[in-house]
Amino acid sequence: MRRAEARLPIGAFLRQVRPYRWHLSGLLLLSLLSPPLALLTPVPLKIVVDCVLGGRPLPGFLDVLLPAGLGRSGPVVLAFAVGLVLAVAFLSQLREFAGTVLSTYTSQGLLRDFRAALFQHVQRLSLSYHDTRGTADSTYRIQYDATAIPSIAVEGILPLLASTLTLVSMVWVVVQLNLRLAVVALAITPALFLVVRHYRTHLRRQAREVRRIENSTLGVVNEALSAARVVKAFRQEEREERRFVAQSREGMRAKIRMALSEGVFGLLVVVLTATGAAAALYIGTREVQNGALTLGELLLVMGYVTQLYGPLKTMGKKMGGLQSHLVGAERAFALLDEAPDVPERPQALPLSRARGDVEFRQVAFGYDAGRRVLHDLSFTVPAGTCVGIAGATGAGKTTLVNLLTRFYDPAQGAILLDGVDLRDYRLFDLRDQFGIVIQEPVLFSTSIAENIAYARPDASGEAIVAAARAANAHDFILRLPGGYETLVGERGMKLSGGERQRISLARAFLKDAPLLILDEPTSSVDAATEAAIVDAMERLMRGRTAFIITHRPSMLKHCRMVLRIDEGRLAEPVAGAAPLTALVLP
Secondary structure, three states, rough: OOOOOOOOOHHHHHHHHHHHHHHHHHHHHHHHHHHHHHHOOOOHHHHHHHHHOOOOOOHHHHOOOOOHHHHOOOOHHHHHHHHHHHHHHHHHHHHHHHHHHHHHHHHHHHHHHHHHHHHHHHHHHHHHHHHHHHHHHHHHHHOOOHHEEEHHHHHHHHHHHHHHHHHHHHHEEEEEHHHHHHHHHOOOOOHHHHHHHHHEEEEEEEEHHHHHHHHHHHHHHHHHOOHHHHHHHOOOHHHHHHHHHHHHHHHHHHHHHHHHHHHHHHHHHHHHHHHHHHHHHHHHHHHHOOOOOOOHHHHHHHHHHHHHHHHHHHHHHHHHHHHHHHHHHHHHHHHOOOOOOOOOOOOOOOOOOOOOOOOEEEEEOOOOOOOOEEEEEEEEEEEOEEEEEEEEOOOOOOHHHHOOOOOOOOOOEEEEEEOEEHEEOOOOHHOOOOOOOOOOOOOOOOHHHHHHOOOOOOOOHHHHHHHHHHOOHHHHHOOOHHHOEOOOOOOOOOHHHHHHHHHHHHHHHHHHOOEEEEEEOOOOOOOHHHHHHHHHHHHHOOOOEEEEEOOHHHHHHHOEEEEEOOOEEEEOOOOOOOOOOEEEOO
16 A cells, blocks of 8 residues: 555554653653753853853852852852853763663664564565565565654654754743844744745655665665576676666665755755844844843843754754655555455464365466466365376466465465365464475575474474485485584575475475475486485375476376366366376376
């Protein structure tokens, strides 16, 4: 779902920051210490000018701070003013230090938790979402858009609240000192409001464009690196570099345009506040000349006017800067709004261990609404049967087994496991019934032992070794320098294809699932390795319902039933075969 405007979803935002409400409250309290410290900052200068140099008495609220026995001589008052400067500076720095530590902790905690929530949700989205959007989009939202949450909470809302309170206190003090100067100083506020309102929309639009381009740039990087072998084989490194540079150049232009807009916005804010300060200075000077103000009072008022404009500048710039964060929050929460295409029903049934009876009833499926990949498939597979799935490339073989594990749901018809529609089972329990070995085995950049135990992280070392032996992998693992603790590298690239496949088989042995899916398990290995894999497969398939996708006729001899798929339909049995929708071998 896309939002036309970058509107922060308040309810979702509050739920996300709720665990850190006390941290944020602490930050707000530290921020509230800023106005009184800011009010005290120009006071020592007034004391020196009026009381030390001008001979005037200390104001009543300051006079009570000096012990009666010290007297009120010039040196004592000067020492008091100097001490006040040091005290205010120390307290201001202490407040800033505590604020920095607490804000860093809060920001990083918010960011960690929000990224975890996004990552958790992305993993639960259906494969169709990832097929459509690609991984770069989700990666960008998790890694970069997620930073909007702590930025809004810690660097946006809290400073705005603190600036508002500081502004109110400064306005009250300036009004008490000189109403005329207060009115002059605040006369720029309507113009400042109009500038902020105009640039807020403009900066928001530009921020969306920057995020879109950065997302696309990350997509180019992901695509080129994931296909590094193809890029190198066709000597297209320069072409990919040109794509990246062109995308980066577009992003640079967008960022420069945004920086120019932010610069002009900042310039207008400074010009407006400087105009107000200049007018206040002019009128204040005339007030001193007329005897309506003392020089110390003028310096005090101008100090407060300067600090009054500080919150106004902060509020204006934060409102501008928040637009980029609002766009990031919009994109991040939009990801959380994405609903899985394969939902779990509220009263889904548990499933401990299936028998393995599978039935397709008039199943049809298409990745796009207007184009079907599978058409009206109906067949029954008894438990413990080995089923071969054959057919030309693109006929729909892999799609068929993807429906078994509910990576996708059929557009029409039903698939039954042990007489129950797959959609009636708990999704986690259903997928736990399958062991999967695919053509390009996926290993993670951990040890061999951890890869074998991926489906059973609590498996003992003996169980891992037994699974490796069953998969004919134990001997080659022992020949590796680290044995079972050998790190396999990213996607297992430190191992050969046959070694990766046998580790994948060992993983299936250890899982001990009642159903198996073997997708071209021997398509890219030599004859000797194929023999070892086939020997392991025969042991793995005993007593289990197994589906083997293969182009090799030699693999079909292991199958009791063969489904021949032709353009998404079950082909007619060959001459002399049993008159079934699926070819059953003797």
